[in-house]
Amino acid sequence: MTDETLSNLLHEERRFPPDAAFAEAALAQPGLYEQATADRLAFWEEQARALTWASPWTQTLDWSDAPFAKWFVGGTLNVAYNCVDRHVEAGNGERVAIHFEGEPGDTRSITYAQLQREVSKAANALTQLGVEAGDRVAIYLPMIPEAVISMLACARIGAAHSVVFGGFSAEALRSRIDDADAKVVITSDGGYRRGNPSALKPAVDAAVVQTPSVKKVLVVQRTKQDVEWDDERDVWWHDVVDSAPDVHEPQAFDAENPLFILYTSGTTGKPKGILHTSGGYLTQTAYTHRNVFDLRPEKDVYWCTADIGWVTGHSYIVYGPLANGATQVIYEGTPDTPHKGRFWEIIQKYRVTQLYTAPTAIRTFMKWGDEIPAEYDLSSLRVLGSVGEPINPEAWVWYRKHIGGDRTPIVDTWWQTETGAIMISPLPGVTTAKPGSAQVPLPGIAVDVVNDSAEPVPNGSGGYLVLTEPWPSMLRGIWGDPERFKETYWSRFEGLYFAGDGAKKDDDGDIWLLGRVDDVMNVSGHRLSTTEIESALVSHPKVAEAAVVGASDETTGQAVCAFVILRGDAGYDESQAESVVTELRNHVAREIGPIAKPRQIMVVAELPKTRSGKIMRRLLQDVAENRTVGDVTTLADSTVMDLIKKGLGAPS
Ligand code: 6R9
DSSP states (O other), rough: OGGGOOOGGOOOOOBBBEEEEEEEESSOHHHHHHHHHOOOHHHHHHHHHHOOSBBOOOEEEEEETTSOOEEEEEEEEOIIIIIIIHHIIIITTTEEEEEEEOSSOOOEEEHHHHHHHHHHHHHHHHHHHOOOOOOOOEEESSHHHHHHHHHHHHHHHHHEEEEEOSSSOHHHHHHHHHHHHHEEEEEEEEETTTTTTEEEEHHHHHHHHHTTTEEEEEEOOSSOOOOOOOOTTTEHHHHHHTTSOOOOOOEEETTTEEEEEEEEEESSSSSSEEEEEHHHHHHHHHHHHHHHTTOOOOEEEEOOSSSTTTTIIIIIIIIHHTTTTTTEEOOOSTTSSSOTTTTHHHHHHOOOOOEEEEHHHHHHHHHHHHHHHHHHHOOOOOOOOOOSSSHHHHHHIIIIIISSSTTTTEEBBOOTTTTTOOOOOOOOTTTOOOOOOOBOOOOOOOEEEOOTTOOOOTTTTTEEEEEEEEOOOOEOEEEOOOHHHHHHHSSSSSEEEEEEEEEEEEETTOEEEEEEGGGEEEETEEEEHHHHHHHHTTTSTTEEEEEEEEEEEEETEEEEEEEEEEEEOOOOOOGHOOOHHHHHHHHHHHTTGGOOOOOOEEEOOHHHHHHBBBOOOHHHHHHTTTTTOOOOTTSSSSHHHHHHHHHHOOOO
């Protein structure tokens, strides 16, 4: 990456030093970095000791069969015991584990003592249904407490779960059940979505016709809608779980016992079943959750808005928070049901202290307008988190100002399904925040940015993000495909894990994520990042959201094409289209340089996003290059592309 193009983001000069009182009281102190650097493995051993082990490990890390890692070799523990029972035994049984807020407004608060009974019942019921340690169970549920209970019940009996996001199709579900050879599927009649019950069981019915491994389907009743029923195969949760004994003796399993498989979406080809195991995964999710969010389990109310169908839901709704004995909110629905202030209403109601959400949500809230959150009391918030995509500096600053009351630290957390837990993030109370940058590897984590020859780039330059040392919550492989694991992550740079992301180091050595490397454009031999130009566009007061792609161009190789959504209050009407576009093109030229000036800017009403909120630039590239739009099956809303094409006057 040439120096003159490493521009816009590095010009972000706003700095947010930690508040002195917060810094003094913070859980994470600067000494944590020194401690981890002095002896990395001893540092991780200390973090592992925050868990309760049934028998101690004999070796911290076995890397002799790299890239297949074993952490805490010989140690045994029960993950569900760590997430539930031990808090009850410590006298915290009456503490609320989950404040559940259903979309229609129904609520349930579940204490740790109740959770222990619920998980025990579910574990007994799964055993009765024939599930044994080492088996796989598919979970296809809405965001209801039974989703968490099911995951913990699997962990309790040593079976691996494979959660499939409830928005995925019958075909996506079928291929995942098949790949993992799941014995049981746990689902529900449906869930609530945008004010209406939305069915789930029909997809399971269609999928399991073709999956001989599935012996039983366990069905939670949530919406009470009609369902088809197979008397041989289907059982109601309220029949078999509610009547099961509420005491269950947790058995200890090996630290490397598979905990779950989670399939990653997005790229072409067969989905990859990312495998995570027990001891190292739980160690790192608990450690990061505590330190990155400054968690005080005795008084905080934490809320992560992800769905448990994604890794963020696994690590930062289920395992990290519960291992730490946190009280958290779980919300079933969408942020605009029944009104656009629903999130803020929930924060006000439960006095939420930590909010963990995604840039795409933050940009949506910006688009809806500042006045909506302003109507609610958000003063309980102490730490705000962001995950999933690079956060544009403007969105970061908006988040801090309008949600965080110009007061809260923001943690921009970089990690992946594969890393299992947060890897790069500021520490609240320690790091002086730079809007738009994830900044520094957490204590215990080793990352670098390298060039094509695997050499570390100097400060002020860009390249590829790599992880240079194994970490406890690292993926242990791709389910059933060890070769693909080596090939995908370990073959590009010898001995280094290649994350697939571009990044640059600023003059202080802080890391700025630039999006997937396939999102890097090459315009007239200059490497430009989509994130960089998107951030420039979003920094314009009229723009709410932007997506940038490189479209092939006869002269420049690639040309910058931008799709923008204007802010609701921008007062835009069609007759001004031309002048707005000119204004935005000039704005980008001013912010980054003429080289980054988009060849084309298209004003659209929506952007195509995956169900986890990541913009699918590949589809926009099809539009920009006048091609038939490719596979839209992983889109959250498959009609978006028709809307975009119609809006641009292109044939659909
Ligand atoms: C946790 C999660 C992983 C990819 C990752 C990167 C992008 C996630 C980010 C970020 C910049 C952040 N990503 N967090 N990019 N800043 N704070 O999202 O996992 O769904 O597997 O996606 O998401 O490109 O490689 P996953």
